[in-house]
Amino acid sequence: MxxxxxxxxxxxxxxxxxxxxxxxxxxxxxxxxxxxxxxxxxxxxxxxxxxxxxxxxxxxxxxxxxxxxxxxxxxxxxxxxxxxxxxxxxxxxxQTGDVLNQESPAWESIVKRIKATEDRRWLIAQEYQFDSPRITLGPTYEEYARQSFTPGRPLVEAGIELTKRIHDDFKYDVTATDVNTTTDRAFELRAGVCQDFAHVQIACLRSIGIPARYISGYLRTVPPPGEPRLVGADESHAWISMYAGDALGWLDMDPTNACPANTNHIPICLGRDYSEVTxxxxxxxxxxxxxxxxxxxxxxx
The missing domain is CATH 2.60.40.2250 (Immunoglobulin-like)
Known part of the structure; x- marks a missing residue:
């Protein structure tokens, strides 16, 4: 499509x-x-x-x-x-450009520029590098992220791979978690819903120094060929936005669907995690x- x-x-x-x-x-x-x-x-x-x-x-x-x-x-x-x-x-x-086609610098250089206050958005970006009410950083998330964020790898390329890995490694299961499930528990279960997938990816990115924020909104769902749209069948959705440096700014990724966000994604609110965009x-x-x-x-x- x-x-x-x-x-x-x-x-x-x-x-x-x-x-x-x-x-x-x-x-x-x-x-x-x-x-x-x-x-x-x-x-x-x-x-x-x-x-x-x-x-x-x-x-x-x-x-x-x-x-x-x-x-x-x-x-x-x-x-x-x-x-x-x-x-x-x-x-x-x-959508004015395809995220998949964007050239980006090595991910470490973006982290270093923010730390050195050389990036023109460093102050805002820095807010999304730390713990938040629902997300605590740690070596477990860092280790998982570094499987994609290898030394010198372009940020966009690594970010897309991490997005796909979470989709592949975690089972989408509405019975596994609820709205109060912690990020650590969802990571341990390797299961959950869009909220959990987003929290896990944000924890991974922040644990290696990449600013990441939580996006809540809606996702247009497309029915199978020949079947009508079901009114009221769409749901609230969640995905993440990672900072790709002052040239590209914020790029949205959807780990639940293993893809960059596109015009099927309708962003409504942003924050550090779900607790700030309920x-x-x-x-x-x-x-x-x-x-x-x-x-x-x-x-x-």
């Missing part, structure tokens, strides 16, 4: 909570709203975003967080037993047991 240089989408993300008993107060933050950006080889145009919340919030406020993500905070201060949040957006994803999180007073259902529909236009 030929991947287009631009792709236009409508996205509908529905989250529904049903509580066993009444909730008196809830406070939540949403990170589901895309933002426009341009990078060396990719970009995204956000044409419009609409958010619908039921019951109607008592307090509603939007701000931009430290990483530039759009955040909608709201509070409902009336009794309710259900909560529904709908975020509808329309975006265009652009699509929806908050606290409730009351409610008891909770039943959660989520549906995402990514429709190409």
């Amino acid at each position: 030929t991947i287009p240089e631009s792709a236009h989408y409508r996205i509908a993300h529905r989250t529904h909570y049903r509580y066993a008993s009444m909730v008196a107060i809830c406070q939540n933050q949403l990170r589901m709203m895309p933002r426009s950006f341009t990078r060396r080889l990719s970009g995204l145009e956000c044409h419009q975003v609409e958010t619908w919340i039921d019951p109607e919030p008592t307090v509603l406020h939007e701000h931009t967080d430290y990483y530039g993500n759009r955040v909608l905070s709201f509070a409902i201060e009336s009794l309710h037993q259900e909560l529904t949040v709908m975020v509808n957006s329309e975006v265009t994803v652009h 699509p929806m999180r908050g606290v409730v007073l009351g409610g008891g047991a909770t039943k959660l259902s989520v549906s995402v529909d990514v429709a190409p236009i």
Whole structure:
């Protein structure tokens, strides 16, 4: 399948909570709203975003967080037993170059330039070299990464091989982990979902000094030939972005699918790991047991 240089989408993300008993107060933050950006080889145009919340919030406020993500905070201060949040957006994803064809310097030279503050983005890149709430660096990840990052190897070539190795060595298994599984546990199991694959690759890259960050978003799924698209069958997705030096900037890789990100990938938020880009999180007073259902529909236009 030929991947287009631009792709236009409508996205509908529905989250529904049903509580066993009444909730008196809830406070939540949403990170589901895309933002426009341009990078060396990719970009995204956000044409419009609409958010619908039921019951109607008592307090509603939007701000931009430290990483530039759009955040909608709201509070409902009336009794309710259900909560529904709908975020509808329309975006265009652009890709101006093929990552596979990019020439890049040896990976060690990029690490050295950041350390010596010679790279013009060194300060921002440096933030993504260290431990974060869900990722702890260590010799185990370094050893795994160095099987691909051999001395003098171009960064892009090594990064793509690491992406494919994680895909081949780890089993995609939705029953093996959950949202709270640690990166160390996922690495030990050699199994998990896109969140785990992304955390593992970030841990490997950071452990050898390469800045890497976590990207949350959506993935356009293509049905088998002759079969219709299933509305609501798409899901939230996660992949990684590694820093390739001031000439190339940030390059996105998808270890779950063993490929560089392309116009089938729709980035929404970025952070150091999943804890900083959770699509929806908050606290409730009351409610008891909770039943959660989520549906995402990514429709190409």
